[in-house]
Amino acid sequence: MNKLMIALLCGFGLVALAGAGVYFASEAVLRDVSYDAPFDHPIPTDAASIERGRYIARTRGCFGCHGQQLQGMNFDEQWDWPARAIAPNLARYAREHDIAALEAAIRQGISAEGRAMLSMPSFNFARLSDADLADLIAFLRSAPMIDLDLPSPRLGWSVRWELLTVPNLHVEDWADHVPELTHDHQRKPALARGEYLAMTTCNECHGLDLRGDTLIMGTPDLAIVRAIDRDTFETIIRTGRGLGDRHLGLMSLVAPDRFSEMTEQDVDDLYHFLSTLGTEPAMQDVFWRP
Ligand code: HEC
Ligand code: HEC
Structure with a gap:
C-alpha cells in the first residue's frame, strides 16, 4: 500500500468516526428525557366529549399539521431544517398507542420511541387539562382512519450538530419551560x-x-x-x-x-x-x- 492510500484510508476513517460521534451524541441528547407520572384518566365515549375533543383538535391546530382527515403529513417541502419531518396519522396512532404514550407525546414532547421530538409543538399543549386531553384522545380514537403512505422521518446532520451545540433545541426542553397557569377557576x-x-x-x-x-x-x-x-x-x-x-x-x-x-x-x-x-x-x- 502506498502512502497516499494510507492517508486516504485514515481520512475516511476519521470522517466515519466523527460522524458516528455526532450521531451517537445527538441520539443521547434526544433520549435524555424525563417523564411525568403516566397519564391515567378515564377516556369518555359519549358524543358531547368526543365533540369537545374535536373542538380541541381544531383550535389547537392538530388538523393543520396532521392533515384535515388526520391522515398524516409529510413536511419535506415546507421545512427542510430537520431533513424530513413526518407528522403521523393520528387516527391510527391513537388506536395503536396507550394513553400514557399519547399524553407523553402531546403534553411532554416525547415520542413513543422515548426520544424528544423536534417539530411537534408539545410546549403549546403542556398545560392542556386532563379532561380536555381525555376528550381529545376520545375524538382521535373515534375519527375515521384514512390510509396514506408516508415515508420514514429522517434527521439531517445539521440538526444533529445543532442538538450538540444549541441549548433548548427540542420540544421536550421547551415544554419544561412553560410557565404555570396563575388564575384560579373558583375566584376568577x-x-x-x-x-x-x-x-x-x-x-x-x-x-x-x-x-x-x-x-x-x-x-x-x-x-x-x-x-x-x-x-x-x-x-x-x-x-x-x-x-x-x-x-x-x-x-x-x-x-x-x-x-x-x-x-x-x-x-x-x-x-x-x-x-x-x-x-x-x-x-x-x-x-x-x-
Ligand atoms: C403559528 C404562529 C402563531 C400563533 C399560533 C398565533 N400567532 Fe399571533 N402572530 C403571529 C405572527 C407571525 C404575527 C406577526 C408578526 C409581525 O409580523 O409583526 C402575529 C401577530 C399577532 C398580533 C398583532 C396583529 C397586528 O396587527 O400587528 C396579534 C394581536 C396576535 N398575533 C394575536 C394572537 C393570539 C390572540 C393568538 C392565540 C389565539 C395568536 N396570535 C396565535 C404568529 C402566531
Ligand atoms: C406545527 C405542526 C404540528 C401541530 C400543530 C401538531 N403536531 Fe403533532 N406532530 C408534528 C410533527 C412534525 C410530528 C413528528 C415528530 C416531530 O417531528 O417532532 C408530530 C408528532 C405527533 C405525535 C407522535 C409522537 C410519536 O410517538 O412519534 C402525536 C401523538 C401527535 N403529534 C399529536 C398531535 C396532536 C394531538 C396535536 C394537536 C393537539 C398535534 N399533534 C399538533 C407536527 C404537529
Whole structure:
C-alpha cells in the first residue's frame, strides 16, 4: 500500500468516526428525557366529549399539521431544517398507542420511541387539562382512519450538530419551560378560562409566556391586545389579518384553520385575559427572548 492510500484510508476513517460521534451524541441528547407520572384518566365515549375533543383538535391546530382527515403529513417541502419531518396519522396512532404514550407525546414532547421530538409543538399543549386531553384522545380514537403512505422521518446532520451545540433545541426542553397557569377557576373564572386558552393556543408562537418571541418567530408581546378593541381583536384572530388588513405571516396561515371556529365565549375570555397581560412586567432572561 502506498502512502497516499494510507492517508486516504485514515481520512475516511476519521470522517466515519466523527460522524458516528455526532450521531451517537445527538441520539443521547434526544433520549435524555424525563417523564411525568403516566397519564391515567378515564377516556369518555359519549358524543358531547368526543365533540369537545374535536373542538380541541381544531383550535389547537392538530388538523393543520396532521392533515384535515388526520391522515398524516409529510413536511419535506415546507421545512427542510430537520431533513424530513413526518407528522403521523393520528387516527391510527391513537388506536395503536396507550394513553400514557399519547399524553407523553402531546403534553411532554416525547415520542413513543422515548426520544424528544423536534417539530411537534408539545410546549403549546403542556398545560392542556386532563379532561380536555381525555376528550381529545376520545375524538382521535373515534375519527375515521384514512390510509396514506408516508415515508420514514429522517434527521439531517445539521440538526444533529445543532442538538450538540444549541441549548433548548427540542420540544421536550421547551415544554419544561412553560410557565404555570396563575388564575384560579373558583375566584376568577373568566380570567382563568382566558389564560388557559391563551396558554394552549397562542404561546406556540408568541413566546412561552405570551410576552413575545424574538428567538424564532419575531412575534409581538400579546400585552398589545389592551390597545385593540374587542371586535378588531376578534377579526384579527378569526382571519389572521392584522390591523390595516396586514398579512401576519404564519398567523395568517394558521388562524383561519384554527381560530375561525372559536366560540364567542372563548373569544370573550381570551380578550378579557389578554387585556390584563401588560399589568405585570414580562419575565427576564428567558431563552425565547434573548
Ligand atoms: C406545527 C405542526 C404540528 C401541530 C400543530 C401538531 N403536531 Fe403533532 N406532530 C408534528 C410533527 C412534525 C410530528 C413528528 C415528530 C416531530 O417531528 O417532532 C408530530 C408528532 C405527533 C405525535 C407522535 C409522537 C410519536 O410517538 O412519534 C402525536 C401523538 C401527535 N403529534 C399529536 C398531535 C396532536 C394531538 C396535536 C394537536 C393537539 C398535534 N399533534 C399538533 C407536527 C404537529
Ligand atoms: C403559528 C404562529 C402563531 C400563533 C399560533 C398565533 N400567532 Fe399571533 N402572530 C403571529 C405572527 C407571525 C404575527 C406577526 C408578526 C409581525 O409580523 O409583526 C402575529 C401577530 C399577532 C398580533 C398583532 C396583529 C397586528 O396587527 O400587528 C396579534 C394581536 C396576535 N398575533 C394575536 C394572537 C393570539 C390572540 C393568538 C392565540 C389565539 C395568536 N396570535 C396565535 C404568529 C402566531
